[in-house]
Amino acid sequence: RKVLKKNDDLAAENRACFMSRRTFAVNLLSSPGSGKTSLLERTVDALKHELRIAIIEGDVQTDNDARRIAAHGVPVAQIVTNGLCHLEASLVQSALPQLPEDMELCVIENVGNLVCPASYDLGEHMKITIVSTTEGDDKPLKYPAMFRRSSVLIVNKIDLLPYVQFSVDACIANAHSVNPELLVFTTSCSSGEGIDAWCDWLRDRVRELR
Amino acid sequence: RKVLKKNDDLAAENRACFMSRRTFAVNLLSSPGSGKTSLLERTVDALKHELRIAIIEGDVQTDNDARRIAAHGVPVAQIVTNGLCHLEASLVQSALPQLPEDMELCVIENVGNLVCPASYDLGEHMKITIVSTTEGDDKPLKYPAMFRRSSVLIVNKIDLLPYVQFSVDACIANAHSVNPELLVFTTSCSSGEGIDAWCDWLRDRVRELR
Numbered sequence: 001r002k003v004l005k006k007n008d009d010l011a012a013e014n015r016a017c018f019m020s021r022r023t024f025a026v027n028l029l030s031s032p033g034s035g036k037t038s039l040l041e042r043t044v045d046a047l048k049h050e051l052r053i054a055i056i057e058g059d060v061q062t063d064n065d066a067r068r069i070a071a072h073g074v075p076v077a078q079i080v081t082n083g084l085c086h087l088e089a090s091l092v093q094s095a096l097p098q099l100p101e102d103m104e105l106c107v108i109e110n111v112g113n114l115v116c117p118a119s120y121d122l123g124e125h126m127k128i129t130i131v132s133t134t135e136g137d138d139k140p141l142k143y144p145a146m147f148r149r150s151s152v153l154i155v156n157k158i159d160l161l162p163y164v165q166f167s168v169d170a171c172i173a174n175a176h177s178v179n180p181e182l183l184v185f186t187t188s189c190s191s192g193e194g195i196d197a198w199c200d201w202l203r204d205r206v207r208e209l210r
Numbered sequence: 211r212k213v214l215k216k217n218d219d220l221a222a223e224n225r226a227c228f229m230s231r232r233t234f235a236v237n238l239l240s241s242p243g244s245g246k247t248s249l250l251e252r253t254v255d256a257l258k259h260e261l262r263i264a265i266i267e268g269d270v271q272t273d274n275d276a277r278r279i280a281a282h283g284v285p286v287a288q289i290v291t292n293g294l295c296h297l298e299a300s301l302v303q304s305a306l307p308q309l310p311e312d313m314e315l316c317v318i319e320n321v322g323n324l325v326c327p328a329s330y331d332l333g334e335h336m337k338i339t340i341v342s343t344t345e346g347d348d349k350p351l352k353y354p355a356m357f358r359r360s361s362v363l364i365v366n367k368i369d370l371l372p373y374v375q376f377s378v379d380a381c382i383a384n385a386h387s388v389n390p391e392l393l394v395f396t397t398s399c400s401s402g403e404g405i406d407a408w409c410d411w412l413r414d415r416v417r418e419l420r
């Protein structure tokens with residue numbers, strides 16, 4: 001379709017911009033409320049003293065998430081889509097001038113939606129999808145495109161495992177049946193479990209680029 | 211837009227069909243994994259001996275949810291959207307012939323998505339939106355259109371309240387700031403708490419129509 005072609009052209013421009021500045025750019029995706037902002041708060045706290053980080057927040061309404069991130073002391077730009085259920089490359093392009101040119105890591109938190117954001121390239125290096133243990137371990141099978149196009153799967157809220165019907169092994173097996181290359185982390189943004197391993201991996205990706 | 215106009219025409223046909231048969235039709239909405247199918251399993255078990263119930267399941271991929279419902283012994287039709295992130299009236303219209311004409315209650319479980327399903331009338335009497343306590347109490351503010359167009363809000367997974375940062379009062383206040391008319395139930399599909407009150411209300415709506 002013509003819409004995606006135009007989007008892809010702008011995404012390529014964004015990507016060229018990230019590459020020329022050697023900024024590692026990530027598109028962070030999940031259902032509403034899986035913990036995207038919570039993971040960013042933990043990640044920013046762990047890495048802000050050693051990496052120049054900036055965040056782009058995408059939401060249908062409110063700037064709540066940008067306020068949460070700003071309180072952690074890193075640059076953040078809020079995109080309000082006014083009803084659009086996904087971010088597009090043009091929205092990211094218009095947000096970029098609000099952020100420092102020398103940022104080493106740029107994470108774009110997409111609109112909470114497990115379907116169409118998978119189809120809109122924003123110019124990122126990779127897509128990272130979060131699934132919460134409270135959503136059911138069948139999500140990779142029921143919403144496959146997102147998992148197929150992602151490089152990393154984060155299973156978040158593992159502190160809630162004792163109280164929900166969720167098998168981490170089944171979820172990972174389902175995800176690998178859709179995308180065998182998927183790298184998996186398990187985390188809890190409330191207890192902090194698994195955050196170090198995730199941050200170590202992310203730091204390595206940023207360092208590799210520079 | 212022309213797409214929504216055509217959809218609205220088909221929705222009107224569906225609605226006329228439901229009304230002529232005096233079927234109470236509900237469009238059940240939420241994020242992925244909030245508990246739509248779990249609530250339907252509980253509801254069907256509670257009401258199937260006194261009401262003629264049929265379910266329409268909408269999913270991007272798999273017929274997992276229809277199998278879960280079928281195991282409870284009521285008629286169910288599965289719509290697989292193959293990537294479309296919401297149900298449309300035409301899909302519901304083509305599923306209706308698979309269900310008994312004398313059904314008294316028809317619940318349409320929509321694709322898990324808090325954004326665009328709000329814009330597609332399926333011919334239902336009302337939209338019912340579920341929020342899980344694990345998603346955060348800010349969802350009505352961040353994804354307002356769904357709450358504005360719904361008649362009922364169900365706050366599900368209240369058994370998990372001791373383990374999450376979620377205020378039921380704040381969530382309800384946020385929802386009422388978007389839609390003051392919203393009727394609210396709180397439930398747990400695992401403990402069964404609140405299910406009776408929800409089923410009582412639903413039975414009354416079906417009875418009213420006949």
Ligand SMILES: Nc1nc2c(ncn2[C@@H]2O[C@H](COP(=O)(O)OP(=O)(O)OP(=O)(O)O)[C@@H](O)[C@H]2O)c(=O)[nH]1
Pocket residue numbers: 030031032033034035036037038039065111112156157158159160187188189190191344345346347349352373374375376
């Ligand atoms: N128990 C527990 N709760 C968590 C965890 N991570 C996030 N939460 C809670 O989950 C809810 C949603 O978290 P957010 O970080 O706002 O989720 P989000 O994906 O950014 O949500 P949207 O941007 O609205 O789509 C909040 O109430 C958080 O406190 C976790 O690891 N464990």
Ligand SMILES: Nc1nc2c(ncn2[C@@H]2O[C@H](COP(=O)(O)OP(=O)(O)OP(=O)(O)O)[C@@H](O)[C@H]2O)c(=O)[nH]1
Pocket residue numbers: 134135136137142163164165166240241242243244245246247248249275321322366367368369370397398399400401
């Ligand atoms: N603790 C707890 N878990 C629940 C509750 N309701 C549902 N769950 C769990 O939440 C997960 C998702 O439930 P589903 O009923 O499949 O959710 P859904 O909204 O139908 O999901 P999709 O159709 O994939 O969008 C499952 O692991 C359920 O066991 C509840 O009240 N309490």
Ligand SMILES: [Mg+2]
Pocket residue numbers: 036037038065109
């Ligand atoms: Mg967020």
Ligand SMILES: [Mg+2]
Pocket residue numbers: 246247248275319
């Ligand atoms: Mg379901």
Ligand SMILES: [Zn+2]
Pocket residue numbers: 084085086116117
């Ligand atoms: Zn979309």
Ligand SMILES: [Zn+2]
Pocket residue numbers: 294295296326327
């Ligand atoms: Zn859609």
